[in-house]
Structures are given as C-alpha cells and as structure tokens.
Amino acid sequence: MDRNRRKSYNITDCPSCDRLQTDLDVQIEGRKMNLTQQLTLTIYNFYTKNTTIESLRKDSHVINISEEKFKEFLDTISVYDSDFRSFWSIDSLLEIWETVRVLQIPELIVICENNIGRVICREYFETIYVTAKLYQSHGVVCQAKVFLKRLLMTADEMHLYSILSFKDFLSIIKDNRLLVRSEDIVLRSIFLWAEKLDKQEGGSGANEDDQQCPKRRKLDSNVPCKEENVLNENTSELSQLLRASRYGLASIECLQELSKHHLCDKDKEAKLILTKAINYNLDRDTHGYWPPFAYPRNPGLFCLVGVLADKDQVSVLSLEPLKTDLDSWMRFPRCPLHTQITNLTVFDNELYVISSTGFESLIFVYKNTRWNFVFDLPNKDFIVISKGNLIYAIDGTSSSVKCVSPRETPVLCSEIKFPDMMRTPESALEFDKSILIFCSTDSDVKSTVISLDVPEHKWTDCGHLEGSAKYLVGFRNETSYFILQRDGSISQVLRKQDDSIEFIFIQRLWSIQSALCGAFIYRDILYVFSNTPLENVCLHGVSGLSCRTEYWYQEQGACKFVQFFMPTDDDLRFEEDSDHDMEDEDEN
Structure with missing residues (x-):
C-alpha cells in the first residue's frame, strides 16, 4: 500500500455525537475494545470512509476492523501531535496495547508502544512502567527512564523512583543527565526504595530483578534498551545504589540523618559509605581533591x-x-579595589582573593555574584593556605603567619611567629594535619622544609628537599x-x-x-x-x-x-x- 497517498483524519472529521449511536462496539480481529467515545467515533468515521462496503447498516452496533486496517488507522492519526493527548486517552492506549499483545501482532505492538512512550506522565507513570515490565517491553521501559531523567527530581517525585526495579534505578542514579537540585534527594530516594524492598521481601534482599520473568516475545530482541550495568553481586542493593550516586555532594545534615537509619544497622557497607561521605564533607573545601563520588552532575547547580x-x-x-x-x-565581575591580586584560595567553598595596595593587603570573598570586603592585613606578597577553620597568610616580611578566621563576626586575626630555624618562605602546601612550608637556602638546589601542625600550631623541622623551593605547587x-x-x-x-x-x-x-x-x-x-x-x-x-x-x-x-x-x-x-x-x- 502506498503510505504517501493515505488521507489523514483529524478529530474534526468525526460526525457529531447526535448523528451516531453511542453504543458502538469496536473490535479488532473479533476482540472487543473499551475505548473512549471520542476515539470510537473517530474509528467509526475512518472505517466508513475506507470500508469496501458501500455503506454501513445504520442499525449496526459492531465495527470489526482487520489487523491491516487498524494498522493503517494508527499510522494515519499519529501525525496529529497537537491533538494527541485529547485524541488518545491513556486508558484507551493501554486497552489497545493489551489487545494487540493478545493478538500477537508485532507491527501493531510497535505502533502502540511508540505512542505509549509519548504520553508518559507523573499520573500514569506507575501504571505504564509496571505494565511495561510485565509485558517485557524494553522500549517503553527505556522511555520511562528517560522521562524520569528529564523530570526535575524533587521530594514530591521520590515515590516514582521507589517502584523501579533495581537495575533501572541503578542506571538512572549513575546517569550524569539526571536532573536534581540536591543529591540529598537522590540519597533519600535510595533509602525510600530500600525501605519498600525491605518491607515487601521481609529483608531478604530479593527483588523483581531476581525473580523468574515471563518468556519474552520475539519482538523484544529487536528493541533492546542500550545500556550496561555492572553489578556486584557480593554487595547489597542499597550499598550499590549509594556507590552509584554522587554521595559526596550531599549535605552533612542529610548524611548524618541517613547514617542513623535502621537499614544501616543491618548493612555495614552502606554505613561506611555514608561515614566516608561525612568525613569528606567536613574537609571538602580545603583538601583540594574531588573524587568520583563528588563529581557534579552535568546539569547540576554547580560545576x-x-x-x-x-x-x-x-x-x-x-x-x-x-x-x-x-x-x-x-x-x-571586576572589583575596582583589586589593584594587584597576589593570591587566591578556596575556603568553606567560597573564593577568596588577596589584593595588595601600597603597604597592605585586602581580602575579598566572592559571594552573591559580587566581591565583598573581608579584612585588611599589613604587608603584601603572602603565601596563602586554607586549612581547617582558618586562612593562613605566611608573611616573610614580618616573619610570621597571620591566621584569619573569616567565619567570625567581626573577623578575627591572630599571629604566629616563625621559629628561629626558618628562613625565607617560597612555597607552601596543605598536607594531612599540617602545612608544609618550603624555604630557600644558600643553594638553589636544596630547600628546607618546615611543618606547622594545625590546629596545635606546633613547628617541626622536616629536613631538606632536593631542588628549589620556588614555584613549587602541591x-x-x-x-x-x-x-x-x-x-x-x-x-x-x-x-x-x-x-x-x-x-x-x-x-x-x-x-x-x-x-x-x-x-x-x-x-x-x-x-x-x-x-x-x-x-x-x-x-x-x-x-x-x-x-x-x-x-x-x-x-x-x-x-x-x-x-x-x-x-x-x-x-x-x-x-x-x-x-x-x-x-x-x-x-x-
């Protein structure tokens, strides 16, 4: 049949309801279907204009459509995107889906499932997803997951994730494209999912992924969901889901709350993951490294x-x-007081710059898209390190370390004098519980290393380093x-x-x-x-x-x-x- 010559039928082509019987029955290959009145009238209109019979008996209560004729009907109306949701009710689509599956008509199944994928919404998500899993429809399952990934994940939508199978939920959590305002919501969704599984299976850890699935139809082999999940069967589903998340981005409050969850009492690995995230969070803003579990999601709020x-x-x-x-x-944005920026550092996930002007230095913090003055220090050309609760400005001119506490109001500043064995500082880096300061010597091929322990502020001579102390970075x-x-x-x-x-x-x-x-x-x-x-x-x-x-x-x-x-x-x-x-x- 030449598809290009087919006439398209819109809802407006249907006769008015008062000209047709309201008790029409639509059948496909003899199977009765329960459709909306609007869809029934459209099928009637299409059938009467395309039937080989010259006219349909006015007292006929049944329209029995062949497989080929119904396929033509589905192809024809699918072009009307603007009328789609009113034209095809989801209940009607689900009814047609069930019918064509019983009839085992592959081409009609493909058409129905393509249309099902177009109408996935919050209200019908659970019905469509559960039906797709029952029918082993990989195409619809993939469309359902795409819908969730594009749906901004909020606390109100967490229940949608609790109905997912383990493999489907895992693939969504791992995806960079998942839209979510806070990783707190992801972690809470994981525990909501685990709670439901725990109640359903009595804590056995089994879920629908482990159960025997119905035999797949031949059609499924042609529409696989293209994704790969590497599962570790030696760990629990809860711990695998947590590891797949960006748990390093969650708030300390959320992590501490979930670490006390009753499921963590039974799952020590999940407890360790949350503890690791808490420890990372406490030091995230000063240690200068972002592990994979703290990588920002591509559409996230931070980059x-x-x-x-x-x-x-x-x-x-x-x-x-x-x-x-x-x-x-x-x-x-440019700050007019930044005459000569001599240093910058990240403290408490905020950016600080030190700008020299004359014989003093000004400290600014970038907050709310503007530079805000914090504190002024005498002298200039400091080596600046953020560590713990303080910003340390190592000042070779005054032979001291100035300790600035920007969180305090007003800002507090104290001073630590250099030890006698310390010479001109050239570079510094944060290391473990200490700040290592590299100082010049009489020879440019060797440097002295001095350690300042934090927060005790104890000095230690750490010996020498081969090579120059200048332009050294950590x-x-x-x-x-x-x-x-x-x-x-x-x-x-x-x-x-x-x-x-x-x-x-x-x-x-x-x-x-x-x-x-x-x-x-x-x-x-x-x-x-x-x-x-x-x-x-x-x-x-x-x-x-x-x-x-x-x-x-x-x-x-x-x-x-x-x-x-x-x-x-x-x-x-x-x-x-x-x-x-x-x-x-x-x-x-």
Whole structure:
C-alpha cells in the first residue's frame, strides 16, 4: 500500500455525537475494545470512509476492523501531535496495547508502544512502567527512564523512583543527565526504595530483578534498551545504589540523618559509605581533591572550574565538559579595589582573593555574584593556605603567619611567629594535619622544609628537599599528597611513623624551569598552569596517578591557579566580551 497517498483524519472529521449511536462496539480481529467515545467515533468515521462496503447498516452496533486496517488507522492519526493527548486517552492506549499483545501482532505492538512512550506522565507513570515490565517491553521501559531523567527530581517525585526495579534505578542514579537540585534527594530516594524492598521481601534482599520473568516475545530482541550495568553481586542493593550516586555532594545534615537509619544497622557497607561521605564533607573545601563520588552532575547547580588570578582580574575555565584551549576563559565581575591580586584560595567553598595596595593587603570573598570586603592585613606578597577553620597568610616580611578566621563576626586575626630555624618562605602546601612550608637556602638546589601542625600550631623541622623551593605547587588524590617542582619533578609526600616527612620521587614531566602557579587532579587528568611556555612537548600521564597531563600557560604574571565548585547560574562573561566592555567604558 502506498503510505504517501493515505488521507489523514483529524478529530474534526468525526460526525457529531447526535448523528451516531453511542453504543458502538469496536473490535479488532473479533476482540472487543473499551475505548473512549471520542476515539470510537473517530474509528467509526475512518472505517466508513475506507470500508469496501458501500455503506454501513445504520442499525449496526459492531465495527470489526482487520489487523491491516487498524494498522493503517494508527499510522494515519499519529501525525496529529497537537491533538494527541485529547485524541488518545491513556486508558484507551493501554486497552489497545493489551489487545494487540493478545493478538500477537508485532507491527501493531510497535505502533502502540511508540505512542505509549509519548504520553508518559507523573499520573500514569506507575501504571505504564509496571505494565511495561510485565509485558517485557524494553522500549517503553527505556522511555520511562528517560522521562524520569528529564523530570526535575524533587521530594514530591521520590515515590516514582521507589517502584523501579533495581537495575533501572541503578542506571538512572549513575546517569550524569539526571536532573536534581540536591543529591540529598537522590540519597533519600535510595533509602525510600530500600525501605519498600525491605518491607515487601521481609529483608531478604530479593527483588523483581531476581525473580523468574515471563518468556519474552520475539519482538523484544529487536528493541533492546542500550545500556550496561555492572553489578556486584557480593554487595547489597542499597550499598550499590549509594556507590552509584554522587554521595559526596550531599549535605552533612542529610548524611548524618541517613547514617542513623535502621537499614544501616543491618548493612555495614552502606554505613561506611555514608561515614566516608561525612568525613569528606567536613574537609571538602580545603583538601583540594574531588573524587568520583563528588563529581557534579552535568546539569547540576554547580560545576567544577579552574580559577586563575591574573593582575587585577579573576578568570575561570569550566572543566565540564573539558576544553583545553584558552579561548573559553570567563571572567568574574571586576572589583575596582583589586589593584594587584597576589593570591587566591578556596575556603568553606567560597573564593577568596588577596589584593595588595601600597603597604597592605585586602581580602575579598566572592559571594552573591559580587566581591565583598573581608579584612585588611599589613604587608603584601603572602603565601596563602586554607586549612581547617582558618586562612593562613605566611608573611616573610614580618616573619610570621597571620591566621584569619573569616567565619567570625567581626573577623578575627591572630599571629604566629616563625621559629628561629626558618628562613625565607617560597612555597607552601596543605598536607594531612599540617602545612608544609618550603624555604630557600644558600643553594638553589636544596630547600628546607618546615611543618606547622594545625590546629596545635606546633613547628617541626622536616629536613631538606632536593631542588628549589620556588614555584613549587602541591596536589593530591583521594589517598595521597604530591608536590610538583618547577623542573617537572613529581614526588609523593609521606609521613613516617616517627612523624617526620619523606619525599619519594616518582617521575619528571619536563626538563625546563617552569614558573608554576598551581596544579590539581580531576577525572584522572593532571591540570597544571604556569607562566612559562612549554611548546612542542607531549606530556604523558603519571603512572598510577593520572591518565594525562594538561599544561596551560600564559606569558604574563598569573599568581595562582586553583579548582573551585562554582554555581552554574553565576553571571560570568567571556574574556573577549569583558575586554570590549572595558574599552567602551574608557571611550565614554
């Protein structure tokens, strides 16, 4: 049959109800169907215009449609998207779905299931999903999961997730595209799902994925759901769901509440996962590493960025998705008091900059899309480290460490004097319970290392490090700390049993002297920023640490490069746009 020559029929083609009988029965291959009056009238109109019989008896109460004729009808009306929901009630679709399955007509099943996928909504989600699982309809199940992924996950929708099978729920939680305002909702949905399973199965841990499924029809092999779930049968469903989530992004309040859930008393692994998340959350804003369980979801409220301080401007580059060129840098709003930014740090998940003016330094915090003044310090050119509850400004001019507590109102500041054995500080990094300060010596091939324990503020001489203390930066992964020196040498930092510090050389990435500004690891990539060009050099990853190295540079005076969780709705501008705006202001 030539499909292009078919006439399309809209609802408006149907005769008025007062001209037709209201007790018409529609049958497909002899099976009666319970349809809405509107759909019944449409089928009647279609049938009378296409039947080979010249006219239908006016006293006829039955319309018996053949498989081919009904397929033509389904194909014809499906083009009317604007009238779709009123034209096809979900109850009618479910009735037709059941009918064509009983008749085992593959082509009609495909048409019905395609239409079912188009009308999935909150109200009928459970009915459609449960029916699709019963019928082993992989296409409709996949459409149902897509619906949930695109539906903004809120507390009101958590019950929709509790009806999912384990495999389906796991695939949704793992998906980066899941729309959710807070990972708290994801974790609460997981426990709601686990509670329901626990009640239904008496805590046996079995669910519908483990039960014997009905025999699949041949049609299912042609429409598989394209996804792959790697399941660990040695762990509970609850712990697997938790591990698949971004539990590191949940709030401490939510994590502490769920860790006391009665299911955690029976599932020690789930308890350990939540405890790990709590410990990570307590130190997330200062340790400089984001593990996979804390990666932001792509459409989330936050994204991970690299932040660069350059003269009087702060710029960011999104790492989601990865863009390795410098054309995508965006600028924070300019602050007129940022005459010369000398440092920046992340504290309590907020970005702080230190700007020098004359013989003092001003501290600002970026909050609510603007820079807010926090505190002023005498002198300038500090080395700044965030650790615990304080921001530490290591001041070589006054031979002291200034401890700023920005959470206090008013802001508090104390001072710790350098020990006598300490010389000019050049670099510093956060390590375990300490701050390691690298100082220059008479020789540029060796550095002294001094440790400041936090919060005891105890000084310890940690011996020497081979190589210069200048332009040394630190980074870490989930378990270990590392330093990267300007000659490209990477070493692991270890604390011995006697509390002394040891540096284990790992690898050398380059052979030049590079003015490093910062480094960090994200998604198994080592990001490095420098003021020294490094061209025509292929940098490989570090064995057991990163899959590759991204080396970014600019031949200007950038002072610091850090990573930062930034709200996605912050109003930032591309650098070129900002430059044009500044030129316009100058002209005016």
